[in-house]
Amino acid sequence: MTAMAHTAARPRHVTPVRLGRIVGKVAIYALLIFWAFVSLFPIYWTFSTSFKKAANVMKGHLIPWIDYVPDWLGWRSLGLSPDTLFNTSTVRDEFLNRFENSVIASLSASTLAVVIGACAAYGLSRFEYKFGPMKNKDISFFFLSQLILPPVVLAMPFLVLYKELAFLDTRIGLILLYTLMVLPIVIWIMRDQFDTIPIELEQAAMVDGCSVWGAFLRIVLPIALPGMVAAFILSVILCWNEYFFAALLTSTHAKTLPVMVASQTGSQGISWWSMAALSAAAILPLIVIGITLERYIVKGLTAGSVK
Amino acid sequence: MQDVSTSPGSIARTAPDRAVAGTWLIAVASILFAALVLAQSLYKAEVIGWGFETWRPIALAYVGWGVALALGMVWRRGIEGHKSLFVLPAVLFTVAMVIFPTFFGLYIAFTDWNLSSFEGRRFSGLKNLYALFADPYYWNALGNMVFYVLTVLVQYAIAFGLALLLNAEIKARKFFRVAFLLPFMLSPVAVSWMIGKSLLEYRYGPVAKLARFLGWDSPAFFTSPWVAKTSIAVMDAWVWIPFIMIMLLAGLQALPKELSEAAKVDGASKWQSFWQITFPLMLPVSITAIVLRIIFQLKLADIVINVTAGGPGGATDTVSSFIFREYRDRSNVGYGTMLAEFYLVLIIIFITLLLSIANRWVKKTQ
Numbered sequence: 001m002t003a004m005a006h007t008a009a010r011p012r013h014v015t016p017v018r019l020g021r022i023v024g025k026v027a028i029y030a031l032l033i034f035w036a037f038v039s040l041f042p043i044y045w046t047f048s049t050s051f052k053k054a055a056n057v058m059k060g061h062l063i064p065w066i067d068y069v070p071d072w073l074g075w076r077s078l079g080l081s082p083d084t085l086f087n088t089s090t091v092r093d094e095f096l097n098r099f100e101n102s103v104i105a106s107l108s109a110s111t112l113a114v115v116i117g118a119c120a121a122y123g124l125s126r127f128e129y130k131f132g133p134m135k136n137k138d139i140s141f142f143f144l145s146q147l148i149l150p151p152v153v154l155a156m157p158f159l160v161l162y163k164e165l166a167f168l169d170t171r172i173g174l175i176l177l178y179t180l181m182v183l184p185i186v187i188w189i190m191r192d193q194f195d196t197i198p199i200e201l202e203q204a205a206m207v208d209g210c211s212v213w214g215a216f217l218r219i220v221l222p223i224a225l226p227g228m229v230a231a232f233i234l235s236v237i238l239c240w241n242e243y244f245f246a247a248l249l250t251s252t253h254a255k256t257l258p259v260m261v262a263s264q265t266g267s268q269g270i271s272w273w274s275m276a277a278l279s280a281a282a283i284l285p286l287i288v289i290g291i292t293l294e295r296y297i298v299k300g301l302t303a304g305s306v307k
Numbered sequence: 308m309q310d311v312s313t314s315p316g317s318i319a320r321t322a323p324d325r326a327v328a329g330t331w332l333i334a335v336a337s338i339l340f341a342a343l344v345l346a347q348s349l350y351k352a353e354v355i356g357w358g359f360e361t362w363r364p365i366a367l368a369y370v371g372w373g374v375a376l377a378l379g380m381v382w383r384r385g386i387e388g389h390k391s392l393f394v395l396p397a398v399l400f401t402v403a404m405v406i407f408p409t410f411f412g413l414y415i416a417f418t419d420w421n422l423s424s425f426e427g428r429r430f431s432g433l434k435n436l437y438a439l440f441a442d443p444y445y446w447n448a449l450g451n452m453v454f455y456v457l458t459v460l461v462q463y464a465i466a467f468g469l470a471l472l473l474n475a476e477i478k479a480r481k482f483f484r485v486a487f488l489l490p491f492m493l494s495p496v497a498v499s500w501m502i503g504k505s506l507l508e509y510r511y512g513p514v515a516k517l518a519r520f521l522g523w524d525s526p527a528f529f530t531s532p533w534v535a536k537t538s539i540a541v542m543d544a545w546v547w548i549p550f551i552m553i554m555l556l557a558g559l560q561a562l563p564k565e566l567s568e569a570a571k572v573d574g575a576s577k578w579q580s581f582w583q584i585t586f587p588l589m590l591p592v593s594i595t596a597i598v599l600r601i602i603f604q605l606k607l608a609d610i611v612i613n614v615t616a617g618g619p620g621g622a623t624d625t626v627s628s629f630i631f632r633e634y635r636d637r638s639n640v641g642y643g644t645m646l647a648e649f650y651l652v653l654i655i656i657f658i659t660l661l662l663s664i665a666n667r668w669v670k671k672t673q
Contacts, residue, residue: 036486042501116396123393150606152630152647157408166361180404212389241494243609258496279497286492294485302557
């Protein structure tokens with residue numbers, strides 16, 4: 001905007017080349033602001049709608065305090081507004097239970113995946129294996145190929161398998177499945193990470209008397225920590241958002257937050273404020289992670305794509 | 308753990324009796340595990356009277372067998388055994404979680420099994436496969452997948468534009484990058500409500516209001532087939548564009564600066580230098596991003612399930628959402644699994660072709 005005012009104020013002194021550059025700058029910022037608006041508006045909309053009343057929704061009010069008076073309506077229906085926070089609320093109990101399930105499932109699955117994935121990635125990056133006809137390349141491909149497997153293929157067998165194992169509707173069942181889901185991604189990121197660490201470091205450590213595992217745990221892992229954090233955070237995001245398996249394999253005990261959000265979507269009708277509050281509560285942790293740990297997410301997403 | 312192999316530079320020098328013990332350990336553990344599985348299967352088949360209520364102890368036994376295998380490997384092969392410990396957990400885990408379900412799934416696919424009927428599982432041969440070929444809704448869903456996969460190219464174009472913008476000399480780059488990335492973090496289910504069910508809502512949704520203001524009299528985003536399909540594609544793009552964008556941005560930042568400067572000195576216009584220098588150099592990253600994105604796109608389901616449930620008349624259905632409904636609403640397990648396995652075969656063929664074409668293309672341009 002300032003650049004525009006600038007050109008309008010002194011048009012005669014500006015050469016065509018500079019004018020072109022300024023127009024270019026304005027266009028770049030206009031596009032950037034436009035896309036930032038596209039990206040952020042739905043999020044803003046969700047948070048602001050959770051403070052609206054029916055009339056505000058119908059009239060399409062957008063800006064709090066100017067258009068409409070914020071109200072705790074949506075959060076009250078979840079039992080999370082200031083006045084209901086200390087009362088008993090069955091909705092809040094359900095919500096907190098789902099929230100807890102989501103937290104435990106995604107954190108445990110990510111931890112498990114990072115632990116076994118980092119070990120496997122290290123092995124594949126450093127040693128020569130031969131499991132029957134399978135060599136390193138084939139083993140890597142075996143892990144990565146799991147990425148192609150669509151959830152629908154595993155859904156039914158898992159339903160039956162989990163029924164036999166008494167894992168249906170348990171957190172442990174969900175954790176194992178989510179670990180399987182993110183393991184290829186973790187291995188992909190960690191292999192990229194280990195490939196960048198010079199092998200001489202471990203060789204020196206082994207000359208000094210470290211065992212293979214000692215060199216891995218004491219020398220390599222601390223250097224690879226950023227990659228592990230990146231893999232962990234990406235895994236947490238993917239697990240937190242997972243819906244398909246959770247919808248099929250859980251019912252009362254281990255239901256996760258996305259399943260709760262989905263089951264409310266149909267039934268709530270026009271009481272948008274409570275849906276908005278629920279959605280907002282479901283995405284809030286991710287937004288916090290996204291803003292504070294963006295560096296690691298970018299690191300995780302770009303692993304292996306740029307050589 | 309204190310065996311000889313940990314001493315520096317030693318090459319798998321283990322005591323022979325240790326190696327023998329390792330072999331024995333693996334053999335005994337394997338026999339025990341196999342016996343347990345056999346006994347439990349016989350119990351479940353009601354041949355013998357003793358066994359576990361569920362298969363859960365067998366899962367624990369599998370873990371135990373894994374530990375014995377690991378220990379045996381170390382005893383038997385020393386430092387080589389230590390090295391194999393790195394991949395063993397991941398391999399055992401993946402094998403247990405994938406191999407069994409895949410084969411079991413193949414078996415289910417050839418049975419007539421509906422959870423809501425009393426008859427239980429019956430082998431039905433190729434009946435499900437014939438039904439699949441005659442099912443117009445399945446082929447319709449596959450057709451939709453072609454459309455959804457093609458939208459990846461549009462997403463790629465937009466993402467490339469955004470990556471170029473972020474790579475330009477701008478202020479507040481960090482803010483824009485975080486803002487652009489946020490949609491990718493959100494759960495598709497929440498997005499279904501946020502955008503599909505409220506922003507695009509016919510009566511009160513702000514986007515519908517804007518559309519009315521711009522002259523579209525009845526902005527119904529999910530009632531006519533192509534509009535509905537496009538709306539789903541837009542939502543999907545909103546979530547996934549950041550993913551492609553971040554990969555492309557990393558690629559742009561890794562490009563050597565001298566090249567574009569040299570082009571500028573030579574008097575090439577920005578347009579020319581993009582098409583002749585930047586774009587060809589970005590080809591490998593672009594192909595990685597597009598292939599990964601297509602792999603994820605083939606699993607598209609959450610948004611469709613929650614916004615349109617495949618409607619209107621199957622216009623927005625993806626294969627995954629169609630099979631999801633087959634499972635959940637019709638409990639048609641056998642048929643649904645056949646659909647899924649058939650889809651998997653198609654995916655494998657498609658991805659293999661895609662990868663080989665991509666590889667050849669990259670080689671040709673380099």
